[in-house]
Amino acid sequence: MFMNSNLFEPGKSKAEKTFIQQAVKQNNRFDGRRSTECRDVELTFGSDWGTVAVSLGETKVLAQVSCDIGVPTIARPNEGKLILNVNINGVAFLDEVQSTYDQRFLTLNSLLERTFRTSRCLDMESMCIASELHVWCVRVDINVLNHDGNLYDASTIATLAALMHYRRPDVKFADDELHIYTEKEREYQPLLFLHYPVSVTYCIYKTSSQPIVDPTLLEENAADSVIVLSFNSYQELCTLNAGGSAPTNVRTIMQCARSAAKRSKALVDFIRKALGLHEAQRSRGSQYVPGLLSLVSETAQKVSFHKLMKDELGQERYTMEASQMEVDEQPPKEVELVAEDVDKVEIPKQEKETPMDDSTWLPEESTEATIPTPKPVKNKRNRNKANKKQQNQPTKKPQNDSDSEEETKPVL
Known part of the structure; x- marks a missing residue:
């Protein structure tokens, strides 16, 4: 029996694609959000170190971190190793056809490898024992528990939160002997980071020039192009992945980059604040810390991005992300002044601008005396004649300021 993989995954049929593209053309979304509005992110930390569950709308991801002592590579003998493993067996419609499963698995795994390993977010040298x-x-x-679009962002948030939450045991290497301390003997040590990358996904349609952030599964499958940008907390670009059939210009990519940089910085701040609340809850000891079963069954208490960030920093900082791309597209309004109102307008005094000293970073300008302008030569014969004339011409001797060489010679 012939099985078409497009029929098993939502958003692959022509009717669904047409419906989503027409809705995007009218600046409408299926769940009622604006084009620059993201879904709420919810974090839940488990009792074991490095166990984090992330919910991005209906997309749910569980990340677990573990460590072991191994042998370094020959090329980098002083650095540790970071291994990323993705499991998407929990998605039902991807299990129907093996081709869809392999495509999702390879794409997600390669994106995580580039975001965390290639960008070197962890300090690998600090993981060296001997x-x-x-x-x-x-x-x-x-582990992907449910897939409702934007699996890349949920996986990067879960991976970063799990690595920041993880604690490894302390070790001692002396006299060719390796001793691993328990948690009672010495406190576990956190991993050292160089930067904190988070990805933001955008979808672009041919029917609309406005990109859509944080797409659902229907919007992601009906999109013509997908752009994935990874920024760290310093608003530095880590990875850029773009592909599709829709043409994207520089202005659209720059708008997505500015919005993604602010979004990534806000998410890193949210993870840090959520970790602080979890450590305070863990230090009290009397509060309930959820286990793995409660994380999967959704009975544990979750930390919401919208609630936590609005209470401390206010709503204006995060609504700026939604209005940033809309402001760029609106042209400035022109104000017409009547002749009677011109005299009433106060013109502010312009301060004198000091010229910028560009002598240190600009090359020296060449003058006509130092570099002569060559005359245009029409063909090869004229070039040869011009070269012969230059060879036959006598070289001029340098003149002194006072007199010529003949006058300065002494007469006996």
Whole structure:
């Protein structure tokens, strides 16, 4: 029996694609959000170190971090290892056809590898125990529980939160012996980071010039192009992944980059605040800390992005992300003044601008005396004649300021 993979995944049929594209053309979305509005992110930390559950709307991801002592590579004997493993067996419609499963798995795994390993977010040298002998091998297992679009952002948030939440045991290497301390002997040590990357996904349609952030599964499958931008908390670009059939200009990509940089910084701040609340809850001891079963069954208490960030920093900082791209598209309004009102308008005094000193970073300008302008030569014969004339011409001797060489010679 022939099985078409497009029929099993939502948003692949022609009717669904036409419906989504017409809605985007009218600046409407299926769930009522604006084009620049994101879904709420909810974090839940487990009792084990490095266990985090992330909910991005109906998309749910569970990340677990573990470590072991291994042998370093020959090329980098002083650095540890970071291994990322993605499991999407929990998505039902992807199990129907193997081709769809492999495509999702390879795309998601390669994106996570570029975001965390290639960008070197972890300090790998701090994970070295003994050079060329023993290093820490950190492994992150990402399990997809439900897929309702934007699986890339949910996976990167879960991976970053799990790595920041994880604590590894302390070790001692002396006299060719390796001793691992327990949690009672010494406190577990957190992982050291160089930067904190988070990805933001946009969808672009041919029917509309406005990109859509945080797409659902219907919007993601009906999109003509998908852009994934990864920024860290310093608003530096880590990875850029773009593909599709819709033409994208520089202005659209720059608008997405500005909005994604602010979104990534806000998400990193949210993860830090959520970790602070979890550590305070864990230090009290009397509060209930959820286990793995409660994380999957959704009975644990969750930390919401909208509630936590609105209470402390206010709503204006995060609504700026939604209005940033809309302001760029609106042209400035022209104000017409009547002749009677011209005299009433006060013109502010303009301060004198000091010229910028560009002598240090601009090259020196060449003058006509130093570099002569060559005359245009029409063909090869004229070039040869011009070269012969230059060779036959006598070289001029340098003149002194006072007299010529003949006058300065002494007469006997």
